[in-house]
Amino acid sequence: MSSEWPLIKVEDVCSLIVDCVNKTAPVSEQPTPFRMIRTTNVRNGRINLSDCKFVDEETFGKWTRRAEVRAGDVILTREAPIGEVGAVPDTEGLFLGQRLMQYRADRSKLDQRFLLYSFLSPQLQHQFGSHEGSGSVVSHIRVGDCFKFELRLPPLPVQQKIGDILGSLDNKIDLNRRINQTLEAMAQAIFKSWFVDFDPVKAKIAALAEGRDPLRTAMSTISGKAEAELDALPPEAFEQLAATAALFPDEMQESALGEIPKGWEIQAAESLSEVGIGKTPPRKEPQWFTEGDGDWRWVSIKDMGASGVFQKKSSEFLTSEAVSRFNVRVVPDRTVLLSFKLTIGRVAITEGAMVTNEAIAHFKLPSDAAVSSEYLYLYLKSFDYSTLGSTSSIADAVNSKTIRGLPIVLAERTLIGRFTKAVAPHFQEIRNRQNEIGSLCATRDTLLPKLLSGEIEVPV
Template sequence: MSSEWQKTLIRYCCDINSSNIKANGPSQYIKYIDISSIGEGCQKEAFKSILRVEAPSRAQRLIASGDCIISTVRPNRRSMIWIKNAVDNLVASTGFAVLRAKTSVILPRFLYYNLFSQSFTDYLVTREKGAAYPAVSTTDIVDAEIYLPPLPEQQTIIDLLGSLDDRIALLRETNATLESIAQAIFKSWFIDFDPVKAKQAGREPEGMDAATAALFPDSFEESELGLIPKGWEVSPLDEIAVFLNGLALQKYPPNGDDDLPVIKIAQLRKGDSLGADRASREIKPEYIVRDGDVLFSWSGSLEVAIWCGGDGALNQHLFKVTSVEFPKWFYYFWTKQHLSDFQRIAASKATTMGHIQRHHLSNAKVVVPPSKVLLGIDGFMSPLLNMWITNSLRVKSLTLTRDTLLPRLISGKLRLPEAEEILKEATA
């Protein structure tokens, strides 16, 4: 580390919770950032636009461009984000601490990278209080030590790490668009039957070429679900895919260097296996989870996701969903289509951990087109899903590179020329 780097406390580098919304402010509406809106260094959902008079009492912290916001509850979840460009009347919950950099000593994004480092999270976890809702205070946050290089060096580090973060953000945005497109197409073609309705009315189906339009019939027929496209069939969900329940992996304790991380509901929710329990690799191959597998948690927090977190062992309470007859997008979106019903069933259970049972999969019905039609549609849908998986794996790789470089850069342990070489290899 250069002698120009100075050790200091966060409290000397920023103002914390310095701006609060005024009760008699001029705007009727605010953009509200709740805890659920923020993930690990990312925005998970759109900030809510709500009337000021209807805003919850915790909507207090006024946000400006460059602010860093970090959740004070459950710091191990790393719910934080750097606000690059704040919209007018952007307000955060009091569940966040808002740090505004003193730009004469620290650049806003350099402050954020210090907050985002795993060592800072580890420090906060040691300071948390409370069992049900472990939390830290603003004093805990500002009492943390950080190292400050000169401002030009801060900017160089920001440029390097920021280039990775910007690529990650772009890939995530692309994936959100890809899934939105695929979901909209699936709903239009397999739930609402828009192409069939158009042809029945003598119109050309929208958003497809003539070859794709020719795959759809121009009339309906009765079924147990009501009217469905002529020649299509109704099938139980568990007849288009195999729902393999995971193992009680405590019966397969780790026994070597090649042990597998255990994929539980928690790992499915966060999308990686960091810090997971381990299990022996000596399990049947079908119970090994690989990138691109569809996973469905059938108890507790019911979710369906495509796993891109590396090899792992399938734990009980998770289904691995596969099919040799139907394409992945088909059984993935049909399972997602029924997810809200499954969640209602689980919520109705008089237990602490609601769940569904096998017969609920059988009771969930899907509409299946003839194989020729499905094959034609697959030529359009599978590339969308495969691109989504490829992008997700790229995000995983770039995130690993960033998380490797970040602690060494902000502590001065890695020289910038070395970091630039690592970055060049990672983004080649």
């Protein structure tokens, strides 16, 4: 049991602990090879490098002279929020921003992954919370306290085995996440080509101008195959491709959003779907809210940021009485969600019925809708929300009226149906893998405290 393992301070087994407390590094408006990890990048035991801020080479050089970042270093947020933990997955062009602590294990005493999982354990999370500093509007962990956290230290082989067990689950979770990102990118690429860049239409227009067969040119554009390769396709595949290509027009027309294919329309979101807005019961009456299990999942923008394509989890719940008393709109399964306040443009599809706060709009499609959930999801993901307002702050310009009138490019119904049929397997696979991720996370979270307490003994 862990009671037989010595209780040690983190400073006794970590060779480097660094806090970047100086002023914020100036960021670059353009992508560069140099990225700054911020507190917002550290969530749920991971460091998300896809949303890092960029800096120029000079800034990177100045900041990395203070402390380099190595793969495996454990990062702890000590403010806004406190107690989020992650391990650095890569080191190329990375450095730490403010309010982050960096822990590097003395490998002769401490396994780096064991340190990560110890920091994620209820015992250490409790310590992080109990060290919140006072006298400031923002809760924080004092720098000095970051040296003093205590953990139980089993023999190094036991640490390594615990790291292997929990790490193998995290590796499977990360693999599923990467596959889902690839599947979504594939669907988004098709959508962009067909309904944003209008590649098949433009291919037909160019073919007509050059005296070539517009249908075969569009078929080549859609399939990514050279025209000479089309005849080698199986007859059924050739016919399906030709039927899809025939649905694209060979002319463009002017619209409120610029040129779109001839015969296509621009319609307001409220004409295609029932647009609803969520609601928050009075916060001063805490009886309406619960954490953990509750009657109704109550989704916030933060929850949408933590999910994948399908919205399944929420950090808070509402009671059934709250939903009834305050007339909170219930969002059905497979409804598209869009955040439109403060953080604009996060999109998800509900998995099961749920409710949301007032910063999230719901697009409930009728049974005979002209668009599918997949089409609407990808459209909203690719939409340029800066076009919705003329104020200096788009967050101030977008409101529920704007969202209800959001312009949607509407292709011919049969073409949207063919598109949906093409990408639906991608979305189903994403949904399946998200559910598998949920199961793996539950298994890991159940095992973690039991392994770290010694309740489950590991063979070494």
